[in-house]
Amino acid sequence: MDSGQDKLTAGDGGLRAAVVVNPVKVADLEEFRRTVDGALTAAGWPEPTWYETTVEDPGRGQTEEAVRAGAEVVFACGGDGTVMACVTALAGTDVALAVLPQGTGNLLAANLGLSNDLAAGLAVAVERGKRRLDVGAVEEQCFAVMAGMGFDAQMLDSTSETTKKRIGWPAYVVGAAKHLRDRPMRVSIRIDDQPPVRRRARSVLVANVGRLQGGVRLLTDAEPDDGWLDVAVLTPRTLRHWLAMGWALARRRGSVPRMEVFRARTVEITSNRAQPRQLDGDLIEPGRVLRAEIRPQSLWLCVPRPEQHPDLAVDAESAAERGERLIEEARRE
Structure with missing residues (x-):
């Protein structure tokens, strides 16, 4: 797996992306990676750089490294701990967070209406709907x-x-x-x-x-x-x-x-x-x-619809349908 050391490069029309994944939460990591890479390629994005979390670092250090390497979007793939580590690293930056939940009952994903729907999470990111959110801070x-x-x-x-x-x-x-x-x-x-x-x-x-x-x-x-x-x-x-x-x-x-x-x-x-x-x-x-x-206003978050609606899950179901079509298109190529 990529170490994340190489500088990320932008493709035509796509955003430079990094994927921070907790390998313990993904049943088949290689298949998961093929699906994500394929969907982003089909959407015209460059291939993302991948980072794996560890017991010692559940994602904050990897996310900070991705930001230094020029990522414009960071996909958080894992449970609540992975997502929280990415939120902590991205708060106060202009880099957006996209959630691809792989754990059970991820709280932020639940508020986005994404559940564990990989297709919806991918569609939300590539459609570039973003909102700048507040975050809460407890200690560090x-x-x-x-x-x-x-x-x-x-x-x-x-x-x-x-x-x-x-x-x-x-x-x-x-x-x-x-x-x-x-x-x-x-x-x-x-x-x-x-x-x-x-x-x-x-x-x-x-x-x-x-x-x-x-x-x-x-x-x-x-x-x-x-x-x-x-x-x-x-x-x-x-x-x-x-x-x-x-x-x-x-x-x-x-x-x-x-x-x-x-x-x-x-x-x-x-x-x-x-x-x-x-x-x-x-x-x-x-x-x-x-x-x-x-x-x-500390965090850019990829959301199903960027309008100022109190419910972040607006449009999540139709995003899931569009995401399924994107994945199918990637598999045909």
Whole structure:
């Protein structure tokens, strides 16, 4: 596989592209590479340069190397960790991110309506629909969708890779069920420069975009480029509370019980004890504090339609159809 050392060269009308792939997430890497290379060639793009992630570097270093080599678009191929590493490297640059999800339940892909649809991801990139999005920053890492402390990270930690591969995103429901009756955490939440508010919460989510796994819209008002983070504090205490919350989210009518929402440019959540934490569906080190800030208009993202629509998944289904035609055209050549 290419080491990525050679300078990328532009073709007629196409963009210089790099592919950052987690080889563990791809069942047949050579076939995957042939499909991607063929589709981009059929679209008039030059052959992309390929970079493989490693255990030591899940994609940030490879993406930074691709940017130095002149890439105009970076395809992130892997799970949540791969995509988050690419987001972190590309935030603040003019290089666009395109998502080719290969893991199960990728959060950013879910918000793009892409699921694990390779054809749709390719079509979205070659059609050059882009939007400049905000990102959130936690310490030295960036997230495009949401960060969280408490129940949401516990759920991720309790969901096995085997179950995810077998049944897909519903595996997270299995992981969630293990923690429904856990005790809440005592948190202090400071929104910007306001006095802290104190709650007994099961989870605190800091969202840039509002869709969860399975297409559920947790935060209907969260927009990816409005310069704000939406902070959701979940306070269910009984199984009945969880069921009421789930029913309200499924119907999306009116307010959601046991959920309080704030808006912030900077938020600091402090718990009475160390808690599991996650960024864009990828677990980070547990801790007592989660501090996030918004970085407005930091990331160019390839999207199904570039118009200013609050839902990034607009046009995803028709993009998938166009992508299938592109792949078929590449196979005939």
